[in-house]
Amino acid sequence: MAVTVRTRRLLAIAALLAAVVAGVAYVTRRPACEADRTAMKGEVRHDASGRLTYFDGECWTTQPQTPRDTPF
Secondary structure: OOOOHHHHHHHHHHHHHHHHHHHHHHHHHOOOOEOOOOOOOOOEEEOOOOOEEEEOOOOEEOOOOOOOOOOO
């Protein structure tokens, strides 16, 4: 069975459409970065729901920073 040019074009269009849909889904599901110009890296605060949030230098996140000091 030979694959015709028309079939190849349809497959290419379907693959492109699937890539666009996947890209849009990724962008819409990605967590929003709440930037803050006044915060310093390592700051901790409570968000509206009472959860602790940490500033990683760019965004407020729920993941604490790894310690950079060594214990005695």
